[in-house]
Amino acid sequence: MGIKTSNEKFFDRVEKGINDSFMRKAVVEAQGRLEGRKTQTTEELGNWEDWRDLAEEIRQHTLENLDYYLEQFVENVSNQGGHVFFAETAEEANEYITSVVKDKKAKNIIKSKSMVTEEIGMNGALEEIGCNVVESDLGEWILQLDDHDPPSHIVVPALHKNKEQIRDTFKVKRQYDKSSDPTELALFAREQLRKDFLAAEVGITGCNFAVAESGSITLVTNEGNARMSTTLPKTQITVMGMERIVPTWKELDILVSMLCRSAVGQKLTSYITGLTAAKEEGDVDGPEEFHVVIIDNGRSKILGTKFQSTLQCIRCAACINVCPVYRHVGGHSYGSIYPGPIGAVLTPLLEGYDDYKELPYASTLCAACTEACPVKIPLHELLIEHRKDIVEEAGKTSFAEKLAMKGYAFAMSNPGVYRIGSKAAPSVIGPIAKGGEGKGPGPVKLWTQIRDLPEPTGESFRKWFEGRDKKGDKS
Amino acid sequence: MKVSLFLTCLADVVYPASVGRSTVEILERLGCEVDFPKKQTCCGQPAFNSGFHKESREVAKHMIKTFESAEYVVSPSGSCTSMLHEYEKLFEDDLEWQVKAKELAKKSYELTQFIVDVLKIEDVGAEFNGNVTYHTSCHMTRLLGVKEAPMKLLENVKGLKFTELPFKQQCCGFGGTFSVKMVPISEQMVNEKVHHIEETEAEVLIGADLGCLMNIGGRIDRQGKSVKVMHIAEILNSRGEAG
The missing domain is CATH 3.40.50.11810 (Rossmann fold)
Structure with missing residues (x-):
């Protein structure tokens, strides 16, 4: 699939999202539920702000010393018989992964949830060489069955679908004949997936955190599917973003706890799996061969820039769960597998502004995201940084806006000009203040599409203040 | 206590006078001496948030100069006051103005914040x-x-x-x-x-x-x-x- 999920224009996607009343209801409910649970578990933990400071420090320290920790991790994986491949691009990663699969003469592949494999479009690459790739995360499986519907949330990918839609998908694609009861649906999925787990020659996983000191990878799930994907197939390939690393198990402990609380409001998810190397003699299960593919795909270009903090992200979606824009437009409006505030910051960094120039503006800068982020990424400030780059470097601002901003700066730093403008304002606003739908000059016209303006009444503040100055009346 | 009112452009240009008038009257009733620096305009936030930081800097400089001699700057807006606190970031490469920006931020308060935290009145x-x-x-x-x-x-x-x-x-x-x-x-x-x-x-x-x-x-x-x-x-x- 890759990062891009749609060829439609931004405002067309937004319109679609706004008109999808089911999706909007689902998002409002999910935001309420996830945010509510998060608040509960973080309050239970206590001193949440101190934990955030600590998590930020860990992530910053790791990024500052990323080369060191990556080297340590790679050394530890290799020393224990694992294979490591560092992929600079998505193509390189897919080439390596398909070559391992070909080498094993594998046809059936089982996957646990991984955003980075979506980012590099891995499933497509494997399907091209004739593999049957099965997503084993329930949400991802539903989307895969539904003709590869893109995810609309990074933790809850099928958030936009209701149980009736899921039942219908199962019915059409897998001859499901039972009800839309979630238990029945899940049971059916479980039965279907069991066959795929057993048939798989290769298991592919993402990686929530890699532990440098031991060369381990860790997976955080609630369904247990990641454990199945890593115990049954003979070959395991783990794909991870190059920033997804912690120095030791001590830091992992802290970040996992914060990830679970921030993502789904659980102290810990049902399964936190730590895997080190392939199966050893005496082990009852686990893969015989273990590969780690470390993905750059634009990340090292972000390191050392003003956007470096973006790489602190632990993919918890706390920012998405509080975002008032996401709330109304949904994940598909972003046109990227990474939606919401983190998506609006990250997507243009990875893919450039051409297809995503609207994303940094699709925010009121209300800072709910920044406040929610467990690793303290200043998301709303980074959106402003994007806007700045769009204006100053990318040159993607319209001539009219540039002119307007120049005019604005001139008027606002020249009180005389400002006064002339403000004296004229009532005569401009007055006639259109009430019900002047889509009337007025420039941005006023856009304002009045949906709102009235305050009616100018009586004397101005300045006149009033001057008047009492003259009278010496300050009572 | 001497207070300089930063009215904000919305209260000055778009809204009726009563917001500014009320702000002045409350502060005076609570014992403050209120002045209104006439050269004040806008905090510069529209340009800042749109990524036009060069333009925002011009406005910021003007505002810093306008309120240079103020003891306290009080404004009936949380957003515009927070913008005054952002000025510092605009002058990361200009120490002289950064110092001035910090001075302005230090003495700038939103109205209710000023009443409760500085005047200690509830x-x-x-x-x-x-x-x-x-x-x-x-x-x-x-x-x-x-x-x-x-x-x-x-x-x-x-x-x-x-x-x-x-x-x-x-x-x-x-x-x-x-x-x-x-x-x-x-x-x-x-x-x-x-x-x-x-x-x-x-x-x-x-x-x-x-x-x-x-x-x-x-x-x-x-x-x-x-x-x-x-x-x-x-x-x-x-x-x-x-x-």
Whole structure:
């Protein structure tokens, strides 16, 4: 699939999202539920702000010393018989992964949830060489069955679908004949997936955190599917973003706890799996061969820039769960597998502004995201940084806006000009203040599409203040 | 105590005089000597948030100069006050102006913050009769960090029947240029806000930021609804009026 999920224009996607009343209801409910649970578990933990400071420090320290920790991790994986491949691009990663699969003469592949494999479009690459790739995360499986519907949330990918839609998908694609009861649906999925787990020659996983000191990878799930994907197939390939690393198990402990609380409001998810190397003699299960593919795909270009903090992200979606824009437009409006505030910051960094120039503006800068982020990424400030780059470097601002901003700066730093403008304002606003739908000059016209303006009444503040100055009346 | 009023461009140009007048009258009643530096314009936030930082810097310099000799700068806006605190970032490569920006930030307060934190007053002797609710604006709470002050002051207003706004932490959809650049999204956001306001059955929506109030009030008016929108300064300056 890759990062891009749609060829439609931004405002067309937004319109679609706004008109999808089911999706909007689902998002409002999910935001309420996830945010509510998060608040509960973080309050239970206590001193949440101190934990955030600590998590930020860990992530910053790791990024500052990323080369060191990556080297340590790679050394530890290799020393224990694992294979490591560092992929600079998505193509390189897919080439390596398909070559391992070909080498094993594998046809059936089982996957646990991984955003980075979506980012590099891995499933497509494997399907091209004739593999049957099965997503084993329930949400991802539903989307895969539904003709590869893109995810609309990074933790809850099928958030936009209701149980009736899921039942219908199962019915059409897998001859499901039972009800839309979630238990029945899940049971059916479980039965279907069991066959795929057993048939798989290769298991592919993402990686929530890699532990440098031991060369381990860790997976955080609630369904247990990641454990199945890593115990049954003979070959395991783990794909991870190059920033997804912690120095030791001590830091992992802290970040996992914060990830679970921030993502789904659980102290810990049902399964936190730590895997080190392939199966050893005496082990009852686990893969015989273990590969780690470390993905750059634009990340090292972000390191050392003003956007470096973006790489602190632990993919918890706390920012998405509080975002008032996401709330109304949904994940598909972003046109990227990474939606919401983190998506609006990250997507243009990875893919450039051409297809995503609207994303940094699709925010009121209300800072709910920044406040929610467990690793303290200043998301709303980074959106402003994007806007700045769009204006100053990318040159993607319209001539009219540039002119307007120049005019604005001139008027606002020249009180005389400002006064002339403000004296004229009532005569401009007055006639259109009430019900002047889509009337007025420039941005006023856009304002009045949906709102009235305050009616100018009586004397101005300045006149009033001057008047009492003259009278010496300050009572 | 000498206070220089930063009225903000919305209160100066777009809104009726009563917001500024109320701010002055409250501060004077509480013993402050209020002056109004006439050269003041806008805080520069529209340019800053749109990424036009060169333009924003020009405006910031003008504002820094305008308020250079002020002892305290007080403004009836959390958002514009928070912008004064952002100036420092605009002058990262200009030590001279950065120092000046820091000085301005240090002495700048939002109105309710100033009354509660500096004047140490929580009861301004106001009386306002009516059912009200309060919109917590995002920049005031999250960027400036002022959460308690307006509530403390409203608690002591006689006659006020207060109902908390459901989903009060949700942005109203103003967002400065967002309101005109992203009209369809802004519309959905403000619709939800108006809906929650109606749920409280309040006659008056109080806020401390004219940007939000202009957005919410403008939508309420367009929809022909009867909820009145008032700035917190107007409430705190009331002496027994009814909503």
